[in-house]
Amino acid sequence: MDLNPIWLTLKLAGITTVLLLATGLPVAWWLSKGRSIFKVILEAIITMPLVLPPSVLGFYLLLAFSPQHGVGKWLQQTFDVQFVFSFQGLVLASVIYSMPFMLGPIKSALQQLPVSLSQASYSLGKTKWQTFTRVLLPNIKPSLLTAIVLTFAHTLGEFGVVLMIGGNIPNVTRVASIAVYDSVEQMDYATANAYSLILFAITFILVVSVFVFNKYRLKSPLE
Amino acid sequence: MIRIDIEKKLKTYQGKQVLKIAGQFEQGSITKIYGPSGAGKTTFLKVIAGFTQPEKGNIIVYEVTWLDTASKISLPPQKRMAGFVFQDYALFPNMTVMQHLQYATKDAAWIEKLLAVGKLETLTTHKPEYLSGGQQQRLAILRALATKPKLLLMDEPFSALDPEMKTELISELKLLFKELGTTVFIVSHNPQELEGLTELFISL
Numbered sequence: 001m002d003l004n005p006i007w008l009t010l011k012l013a014g015i016t017t018v019l020l021l022a023t024g025l026p027v028a029w030w031l032s033k034g035r036s037i038f039k040v041i042l043e044a045i046i047t048m049p050l051v052l053p054p055s056v057l058g059f060y061l062l063l064a065f066s067p068q069h070g071v072g073k074w075l076q077q078t079f080d081v082q083f084v085f086s087f088q089g090l091v092l093a094s095v096i097y098s099m100p101f102m103l104g105p106i107k108s109a110l111q112q113l114p115v116s117l118s119q120a121s122y123s124l125g126k127t128k129w130q131t132f133t134r135v136l137l138p139n140i141k142p143s144l145l146t147a148i149v150l151t152f153a154h155t156l157g158e159f160g161v162v163l164m165i166g167g168n169i170p171n172v173t174r175v176a177s178i179a180v181y182d183s184v185e186q187m188d189y190a191t192a193n194a195y196s197l198i199l200f201a202i203t204f205i206l207v208v209s210v211f212v213f214n215k216y217r218l219k220s221p222l223e
Numbered sequence: 224m225i226r227i228d229i230e231k232k233l234k235t236y237q238g239k240q241v242l243k244i245a246g247q248f249e250q251g252s253i254t255k256i257y258g259p260s261g262a263g264k265t266t267f268l269k270v271i272a273g274f275t276q277p278e279k280g281n282i283i284v285y286e287v288t289w290l291d292t293a294s295k296i297s298l299p300p301q302k303r304m305a306g307f308v309f310q311d312y313a314l315f316p317n318m319t320v321m322q323h324l325q326y327a328t329k330d331a332a333w334i335e336k337l338l339a340v341g342k343l344e345t346l347t348t349h350k351p352e353y354l355s356g357g358q359q360q361r362l363a364i365l366r367a368l369a370t371k372p373k374l375l376l377m378d379e380p381f382s383a384l385d386p387e388m389k390t391e392l393i394s395e396l397k398l399l400f401k402e403l404g405t406t407v408f409i410v411s412h413n414p415q416e417l418e419g420l421t422e423l424f425i426s427l
Contacts, residue, residue, distance in 0.1 A: 116313035119274045122300035123307040124327045124370055134326065138317035 001194050004171050005179035009199075012087070012175060013155040016094040017102075020151050023095075024102040029132060031103070032110035047104075049097045058164025061093050065165070083165070090166045090173055094155045101150040109143030110136060142214045149210040153203050224250060225374065225406055229270055229280030229290075235261050242266060242277075250285065250373075253400065253407040258424055264410045265310065268376040271408070272307050273300035284374060306372030306405075308380040312363040314351040320362055321347040327369035337365040340395045342388075356383040361392065368399060375400070377409045 031039055049057055065072040065083035075081045083089035113136060121131040137144070159177040166173030168182060176195050183192035228245040242263035248254055256264050269275045271282060273289070276297060282290040289298045315323060320343050324334045338344045341361040351359055360383040367375060381389045400407055 114311060114313060116309045116311055117315060119269075119272070119300065120307065120309060120313040120315075120366070121326075122274075123272055123303075123305060124366070125301050125304045126326075127301065135315050135317070139315070 001191055002170075002179075005174050005176045005195065006198055008087075008171070008174065009156055009176040012090055012094055013152045015091055016098055016155045017148060017152045019091070019095055020098060020102040021148060024099070024106060024147070025137075028103045028106035029110055029136070032107050047100050050100045054097065054158070054160030055164055057097060058093065058161035061089075061096070061161070061165045065089065065092075085165075085167045085169060085173060087166075087172055090162055090175070093161045093165045094158060097158060097161050098151045098154045101154045102147045105143040105147040105150070106140065109140035113139055145213060146210055149206050153206050156199060156203060224248070224283075224285070226281070226283040227271065229267075229277040229282065231263070231266060231270060231275075231277035231280075233263050233266060248406055248408075250406055251401065251404050253397075253409065256408055256410045256424075257412070265378050268307070268378055268408060268410060271303075271374070272305045272376055273298060273303045303374075304370055304372060306367035306370060306375040308363050308367045308375075308377040310378040310382075310410075312351075312359050314359055314362060314366075316351055319348050319350050320354070323362060323366045324369050327366055328371075333371070334369070337368060340392070340399065341365045357385065357388060360384060364392075364396070368403075371403050371405075373403075373405060375405050375407045377407065379410055379412065381411075 031043060062084060064070065065075070067073055067076040067082055067084060072082070072084065075083065081088065083092055117135055117139070118131050121135045122128075126134070157177060158175070159181070162173070162175055163178055163181075166175075166178075168174050168178050174182070176199050180192045180195045180199075183189070183195065225248040226246075227248070229243070231242045233240050233242050240263075244267055256267065258264055266275065270277050270280075271289075277290070277292065279292050280290065281288065281292065284303075288296050289303050290296060315326070318326060320338075321334070324337060328334065338347065341364065343358060343361060343365065346354065346358060351362070354362065360380065364377070364380055367377070381393070384392065399405075
């Protein structure tokens with residue numbers, strides 16, 4: 001069995017999770033403060049991938065980044081970057097597709113912290129950054145862990161959006177979920193089963209671990 | 224001298240009301256703020272600390288303008304560094320007693336002194352969830368004092384303390400305030416508490 005789709009999937013999930021963690025933390029913090037109409041609309045847009053058929057998202061990404069026109073053409077000509085049928089395209093699609101899984105838990109955890117925690121820190125002369133890293137983040141550890149694991153696990157399971165923008169190129173865009181579909185199409189049920197079982201096992205271990213961890217180790221101190 | 228003259232709209236169950244407070248307070252004075260629930264006592268403290276903005280007014284603390292809505296000056300809470308004791312304590316669940324104080328100051332001798340005043344010397348490694356209500360409240364007071372603030376704002380700071388502890392703590396705190404030259408505003412519901420202090424009645 002070719003293990004490349006599994007490695008590719010893990011690489012995609014890893015990169016997506018790191019990128020989303022780095023961008024998601026400040027965005028979630030910003031969204032957790034106040035509720036202007038602009039923030040509400042932005043939140044709705046970020047949440048869209050939860051309910052939108054993945055093929056629809058993939059279709060529009062395919063159109064947007066097609067090297068024949070618009071943004072895709074400009075990116076190709078200016079930076080020699082192509083998002084369609086490439087690994088970076090998968091990363092971009094995954095970041096958009098998994099964004100609500102990273103932002104949602106972090107944002108609601110931050111909103112649940114009493115505003116007086118930040119105020120107490122500010123009154124001690126601490127900057128917003130110090131307050132975020134020393135006071136807010138340590139007190140949302142369980143939700144942070146949940147967000148990281150959910151994002152990783154969700155990216156492992158992507159299919160529609162990945163197929164639309166990435167296609168099925170071995171070693172480049174052929175991730176495990178697509179390899180399953182491909183194997184079934186070729187009536188190779190044994191290989192499909194092997195890929196499926198590996199994906200199932202990884203996801204199961206991840207999700208169970210986060211539940212166990214949150215139950216015994218990182219129970220929210222505010223509960 | 225601290226000069227305060229502010230106007231802030233409040234949303235109450237009786238509709239929109241305006242909180243208007245003006246006064247001058249000597250350095251080192253302790254003022255007890257009292258008044259009915261919902262009158263804006265906590266809001267008044269939060270305006271001084273810079274957590275919320277009034278529509279109109281100015282706050283001048285020892286010749287430094289903290290707030291002047293006319294010339295659009297409003298120092299952030301980090302620059303005002305008013306000590307603040309929150310009604311809900313606002314302790315950091317991730318920090319031990321010692322870490323709370325070390326987060327606020329690097330002065331180890333001062334930390335030792337504060338711990339003795341609050342009688343928390345034996346509990347330095349405890350996190351708030353393992354402290355009693357009274358111990359949590361004392362920690363909140365000590366943390367607010369850790370930065371040696373020139374202005375201290377206390378919102379119902381003794382509500383969880385037994386009478387004996389309260390009397391003892393108050394007399395020790397008065398000595399600390401004197402040593403630091405701290406001006407103090409204390410919100411209190413209890414008319415008998417803190418007798419003999421300057422009083423400021425707030426009502427809408």
